[in-house]
Amino acid sequence: MCNAGRIKERYETLLIFMRGCLKKLFSAGYSWMYILWIHLHVGWRFWRWRVHLWLQQLHITESTQNSMKQTLLFIRHGQTTWNIEHLLPGQLPGIAMNDAGREQAARLADALALIPTSAVISSPLERARETAEIIAAGRGLTIQLEPDLMDTNVGRWSGQKFDELAKTDPDWKAYVKDPTVAPEGIETFPQVQQRALAAVERWRTMDSIGAYPAFVAHADVVKLLIAHYTGLDAGKASSLFIDNASVSIVEIESESEHIQHTRVIAIGWSPRPGWLKPAILEGQKDKEDSPAKEDSPVVENSEQKT
Numbered sequence: 001m002c003n004a005g006r007i008k009e010r011y012e013t014l015l016i017f018m019r020g021c022l023k024k025l026f027s028a029g030y031s032w033m034y035i036l037w038i039h040l041h042v043g044w045r046f047w048r049w050r051v052h053l054w055l056q057q058l059h060i061t062e063s064t065q066n067s068m069k070q071t072l073l074f075i076r077h078g079q080t081t082w083n084i085e086h087l088l089p090g091q092l093p094g095i096a097m098n099d100a101g102r103e104q105a106a107r108l109a110d111a112l113a114l115i116p117t118s119a120v121i122s123s124p125l126e127r128a129r130e131t132a133e134i135i136a137a138g139r140g141l142t143i144q145l146e147p148d149l150m151d152t153n154v155g156r157w158s159g160q161k162f163d164e165l166a167k168t169d170p171d172w173k174a175y176v177k178d179p180t181v182a183p184e185g186i187e188t189f190p191q192v193q194q195r196a197l198a199a200v201e202r203w204r205t206m207d208s209i210g211a212y213p214a215f216v217a218h219a220d221v222v223k224l225l226i227a228h229y230t231g232l233d234a235g236k237a238s239s240l241f242i243d244n245a246s247v248s249i250v251e252i253e254s255e256s257e258h259i260q261h262t263r264v265i266a267i268g269w270s271p272r273p274g275w276l277k278p279a280i281l282e283g284q285k286d287k288e289d290s291p292a293k294e295d296s297p298v299v300e301n302s303e304q305k306t
Contacts, residue, residue: 068255070204073117073214074222074248075135076268077127078105083244088165089127090158091150096126104245104270105134111271112247117141118210121203123149123217131245132216148199151218152192155185180235189234193224200225204252222248222268229264242268 078101082089089095097105117139122132124145132143157165157172165172171183179189196217203209215225219242227237229250242248249265 069211069251069253071115071212071265072200072204072250072252073112073115073212074225074250075108075131075214075216076219076222076242076244076246077123077125077131077216078102078108078134079244080127086162088154088157088160088162089151090154091125091152092158094126097130101127101244102130102134105131107273108245108247108271109135109137110273111275112214113273114276115212117212117214119144119203119208119213121146121149121199121213121215123147123151123221125150125218128216128218132214135214135216144203146199146203146215148195149215149217149221152189152220153185153187155183157186176238178235179238189220189224189237192220193228193234193237196221196225197228226250226264226267229262240267243270246270 078097080089080095080101081098082095083101084098112135117135118141120132120136120139120141121144122128124147128149129143129145136143157169166176175182175186182188200215203215204213220237222242223237223240224234226232226240226242226248227234232240246268248267248269251263251265253261253263255261
């Protein structure tokens with residue numbers, strides 16, 4: 001009976017999750033087809049990117065040496081108690097990650113260990129800053145705080161439950177339906193997108209920022225950045241799926257000052273530690289079977305600073 005109860009509970013949880021996903025898709029109107037295509041297309045591109053890294057690991061080093069190419073890592077903070085309780089945090093201070101969120105951030109940091117992160121730029125809100133500290137640990141990087149990466153300013157709605165707002169506040173219901181329009185004191189999605197994108201452009205074009213800058217922010221901010229790079233309307237960005245402690249990856253390659261190629265590689269990906277294996281450097285293959293050397297391979301570019 002206990003096993004049957006667990007199976008039933010998992011089945012019901014899966015149904016609730018699927019129902020929520022479908023509700024999000026169809027609430028976007030006909031654009032759900034485009035959103036679905038974005039996820040499928042990016043998923044295919046992501047697998048090709050992973051295979052390329054597995055087969056040609058030194059491509060990472062080449063990328064860091066090529067000043068015309070950057071790989072941007074957009075990271076959402078780890079879980080907070082407010083996420084579990086479905087409370088709207090907005091830009092309220094003092095909301096830190098819970099233990100599960102810290103574990104999520106640690107797993108993400110482990111999974112990204114072989115990516116030579118060159119800079120960490122974070123929203124100053126506690127949950128994002130704490131995630132950034134975990135990502136930056138052991139890399140010798142100083143965290144740069146950027147106010148324009150903060151969560152959406154939801155004004156008077158801050159600290160309230162989503163469900164209660166949906167029942168009692170018609171302004172909230174209208175905002176959820178069309179976040180491009182907002183009451184006074186509330187940020188619209190285009191406003192959030194504009195400030196966040198301007199911040200990313202400021203930082204990524206600095207000479208010292210390097211080839212793999214990481215931007216640690218919030219769900220709305222990451223969704224709106226990805227919406228920009230995929231051509232999705234800002235008002236439909238909420239239909240994208242960005243989980244806690246997930247990373248979204250965008251490659252930007254410049255042919256010249258005015259010509260850029262942008263590729264979205266991953267959206268809301270939660271990588272597992274060990275997904276990327278250390279590179280076997282030239283001259284190391286002949287030694288890899290030696291017992292004395294077996295446990296000592298070091299990836300030089302994992303500590304490279306650019």
